[in-house]
Amino acid sequence: MKVKDILNIHCLCIILQIAGQKLSKTHNLDGIVHHILLFKNENTVLIKMSPTLQSLIFKIQNLHLKCWIHEEPLKLIEDNEQYISFENLPEQLKKLYDLKSYTVMAQCIIDECMAVLNGFDKININEIVHSLKYINSWLHYDQVSFVASMILITLNEDQSIRHKAGILLNLFIKKGLLLIDSVLSG
Numbered sequence: 001m002k003v004k005d006i007l008n009i010h011c012l013c014i015i016l017q018i019a020g021q022k023l024s025k026t027h028n029l030d031g032i033v034h035h036i037l038l039f040k041n042e043n044t045v046l047i048k049m050s051p052t053l054q055s056l057i058f059k060i061q062n063l064h065l066k067c068w069i070h071e072e073p074l075k076l077i078e079d080n081e082q083y084i085s086f087e088n089l090p091e092q093l094k095k096l097y098d099l100k101s102y103t104v105m106a107q108c109i110i111d112e113c114m115a116v117l118n119g120f121d122k123i124n125i126n127e128i129v130h131s132l133k134y135i136n137s138w139l140h141y142d143q144v145s146f147v148a149s150m151i152l153i154t155l156n157e158d159q160s161i162r163h164k165a166g167i168l169l170n171l172f173i174k175k176g177l178l179l180i181d182s183v184l185s186g
Helices: 003-024 032-043 052-067 091-122 125-133 145-154 161-173 182-184
Strands: none
Touching: 003 032, 003 052, 032 052, 052 091, 145 161
């Protein structure tokens, strides 16, 4: 996989996320979505595809299934100079943006945890740990959320997934990727 291919798919996903609803009225987007999903299936190795890109592809897949209808419309701040900066927004609008950003962050973390757990059988566990040290992983930014997400995912899965998650969390602690306090808090 070339870096150019990753950037092209990333840009395509962002364009579809923003303009998919309008484009779907004049164009058939099935072929484009199929191309994106084929790209994902051919490049599912954790080291090659970032969690952000995986999350974007997941979002496009969901939007395509829902006929490009967004779950909640975003309120646009029009020509009101008073609301140019985030600090000047009314509390009600700040909460909307916070909620949206937390929802996106949570989905990205859950997607990354799923990618890690699904890669457990295909990739050597040491390769997973090594790759998480060097990719732009949520594990580096919010350890407690990462652990909590992994625990939440495993609650709905079978015993083998729970066992894998336990092994991974222990190894993350031993390799210095996670603090024991983060695991206890999660």
